[in-house]
Amino acid sequence: MIQSGVSQFEEPGSGKAHAVSDERLLARFVSGDDEALGELAARYEAQLIGLCTGMLGDRALAMEAVQETWLRVIRHGRTYDGRASVKTWMYQIAINRCRDLGRARGARTKRELTHHQRESDIRRGRSDSDGKTADPRLEAAVSGLEDHQRETVLLCYHRGLTHKQAAEVLGVPIGTIKSRLNKALVKLRDALGSETTTGRGIEA
Amino acid sequence: MSDPALDNIERGLREMTEPRSTQEGERTELWKKALEISRADERSALIHPGRDAEFEPRPTRGRRLFLALNGVGVAAIMVLAAGVWTIAINAPSPSEQAELANEMEAAASRSDAMSEPATDKPEMIAESTESSAKLFESSALADAGAMEFDRGRRQLGIENDMIADLGDAEDETDDFRLRLSPDMARSRSASSGLEIDESVDDAAPVEIAARDEALTMPAEVEGEHPPGIMQAPRAFEEGRPLGRGNAGMFATPAIETASIVIEVDDIDYAYNTMNELPQAEFGEFSEIDFDDASAMTLNFSPYRMDEALDSIRGLGSVVEESRKPDNQLSRVNLAMSNTATAIEPIRETLEEYGLRPGMNEHERMHVLGRIKPEELVDMVERAVADIGRQIENAKRSTGLSRVRVSIKERTESDTIEE
Numbered sequence: 001m002i003q004s005g006v007s008q009f010e011e012p013g014s015g016k017a018h019a020v021s022d023e024r025l026l027a028r029f030v031s032g033d034d035e036a037l038g039e040l041a042a043r044y045e046a047q048l049i050g051l052c053t054g055m056l057g058d059r060a061l062a063m064e065a066v067q068e069t070w071l072r073v074i075r076h077g078r079t080y081d082g083r084a085s086v087k088t089w090m091y092q093i094a095i096n097r098c099r100d101l102g103r104a105r106g107a108r109t110k111r112e113l114t115h116h117q118r119e120s121d122i123r124r125g126r127s128d129s130d131g132k133t134a135d136p137r138l139e140a141a142v143s144g145l146e147d148h149q150r151e152t153v154l155l156c157y158h159r160g161l162t163h164k165q166a167a168e169v170l171g172v173p174i175g176t177i178k179s180r181l182n183k184a185l186v187k188l189r190d191a192l193g194s195e196t197t198t199g200r201g202i203e204a
Numbered sequence: 205m206s207d208p209a210l211d212n213i214e215r216g217l218r219e220m221t222e223p224r225s226t227q228e229g230e231r232t233e234l235w236k237k238a239l240e241i242s243r244a245d246e247r248s249a250l251i252h253p254g255r256d257a258e259f260e261p262r263p264t265r266g267r268r269l270f271l272a273l274n275g276v277g278v279a280a281i282m283v284l285a286a287g288v289w290t291i292a293i294n295a296p297s298p299s300e301q302a303e304l305a306n307e308m309e310a311a312a313s314r315s316d317a318m319s320e321p322a323t324d325k326p327e328m329i330a331e332s333t334e335s336s337a338k339l340f341e342s343s344a345l346a347d348a349g350a351m352e353f354d355r356g357r358r359q360l361g362i363e364n365d366m367i368a369d370l371g372d373a374e375d376e377t378d379d380f381r382l383r384l385s386p387d388m389a390r391s392r393s394a395s396s397g398l399e400i401d402e403s404v405d406d407a408a409p410v411e412i413a414a415r416d417e418a419l420t421m422p423a424e425v426e427g428e429h430p431p432g433i434m435q436a437p438r439a440f441e442e443g444r445p446l447g448r449g450n451a452g453m454f455a456t457p458a459i460e461t462a463s464i465v466i467e468v469d470d471i472d473y474a475y476n477t478m479n480e481l482p483q484a485e486f487g488e489f490s491e492i493d494f495d496d497a498s499a500m501t502l503n504f505s506p507y508r509m510d511e512a513l514d515s516i517r518g519l520g521s522v523v524e525e526s527r528k529p530d531n532q533l534s535r536v537n538l539a540m541s542n543t544a545t546a547i548e549p550i551r552e553t554l555e556e557y558g559l560r561p562g563m564n565e566h567e568r569m570h571v572l573g574r575i576k577p578e579e580l581v582d583m584v585e586r587a588v589a590d591i592g593r594q595i596e597n598a599k600r601s602t603g604l605s606r607v608r609v610s611i612k613e614r615t616e617s618d619t620i621e622e
Contacts, residue, residue, distance in 0.1 A: 074238055
């Protein structure tokens with residue numbers, strides 16, 4: 001639990017330290033301080049949108065998923081039992097929202113369509129609204145992965161989550177994360193056409 | 205060794221999930237929308253039964269429980285009332301009660317008359333009431349006589365050991381013999397020629413148990429029944445197997461270190477099954493071997509070692525297996541090493557907050573800036589709690605056995621590993 005312990009004091013991905021832990025902020029929000037929720041959002045909302053966009057391949061759906069995530073945090077914050085860190089808990093909710101939305105709205109199809117749209121946008125020289133571009137071939141390859149492999153690979157390469165936290169979010173042991181990650185990377189490399197035949201171990 | 209293809213994949217994957225805001229350059233506000241929706245839902249859920257007469261609120265959980273308890277109470281009262289009513293209906297009327305009393309009296313008189321030797325004669329049976337009165341009077345006299353006799357014995361210093369005073373014929377009865385005090389038993393055995401070992405009489409139970417002859421069972425009993433818990437030490441000495449009264453469960457098994465390599469068809473299934481094993485005290489894999497993606501070390505309670513190994517073997521075919529006794533010193537060493545590694549990041553974080561030896565308050569405030577003291581205390585408390593948890597885990601792990609499990613998939617899956 002050390003990594004999660006450290007994450008309580010550091011802003012994810014920035015290395016900047018926070019004086020107030022996520023758990024403390026949630027407790028403050030539950031006791032009526034809405035600004036505490038705003039502080040939590042400042043820490044995690046952009047990250048959740050990034051992750052959900054990667055999961056769903058659709059920014060609008062991703063924002064819907066994140067908004068529903070906040071709704072659940074607001075409604076169930078009182079029942080948060082502290083078994084997992086607040087961060088892991090919120091990611092779990094977000095992943096579940098992505099699964100629900102993906103199932104309900106044919107996310108796979110939409111993701112592929114979005115991918116084609118994005119590819120054509122990129123060809124026209126447009127970029128993502130944040131100015132961030134992703135390799136469309138890679139996105140297509142990721143969308144071809146099995147659901148559990150896609151979730152694993154996106155969570156593990158998502159900035160701000162350690163492999164251990166990814167395992168907690170998905171509710172599987174870290175060994176499973178490692179095996180899934182290995183398999184997914186092999187598939188992605190095969191799908192993208194390997195330029196070299198030499199391999200390397202995956203760092204945890 | 206760097207693989208450009210993998211580097212590109214990893215870079216691309218990071219970009220795919222990069223943090224993004226809702227609008228370019230703007231801070232995200234989805235939480236505010238969610239908060240508004242939630243507040244609106246709460247407002248719409250507010251109930252005013254007086255204002256809205258048609259509204260029928262759904263009972264809350266507590267209310268449902270209250271209603272259920274009320275229902276149970278009413279049902280119990282009804283059952284009770286029904287029982288009272290049934291008893292009242294079936295109760296005999298006063299005339300029936302009188303008749304019943306007469307019948308019972310007559311029956312009692314007849315039985316008295318039959319048990320009384322002096323009532324052989326028919327005329328005495330007819331005078332049953334009179335004879336009953338006489339019988340009562342005579343038994344009262346007998347009781348008074350017995351009490352007088354007892355009082356006389358006590359005045360003469362004679363103990364009330366009437367059972368011990370029984371004759372030899374009565375002494376043959378085991379029930380009576382069990383009630384003898386040791387002194388009485390000695391006196392009686394002397395008179396009857398029996399010998400009782402004085403040392404057994406005065407010895408503590410443990411000393412008696414230590415005497416083989418004191419516990420020696422008849423040969424046929426020993427042969428029929430395997431030794432129980434009390435006889436376990438002797439069973440070990442004599443090389444006999446333990447029976448159902450197995451003392452093994454009371455012994456502490458030795459700490460062991462095992463290593464097992466298995467080949468499985470579905471590696472995910474194997475990992476997940478292992479995670480569900482009732483392993484040790486921890487809810488997760490104790491240690492992951494980062495040099496070998498498929499290997500991990502699990503901590504098990506020594507009591508569960510055999511069961512755990514059986515479960516692991518059942519996941520696939522065993523390629524290699526070894527097992528050797530471990531000692532607690534090596535486990536302590538390992539636990540200290542793991543704890544030091546685990547605590548290091550916490551220590552570094554604390555130092556970033558200026559909590560390191562030799563730092564004065566001015567320097568600390570310079571590092572901390574505008575952090576409120578209570579927030580700093582909160583953070584430190586969490587860090588200390590984390591350290592405490594690590595140390596507690598280390599302490600518990602010193603009494604656990606370890607199994608290093610390496611899982612290989614039958615199909616070649618580790619092509620990208622060096």
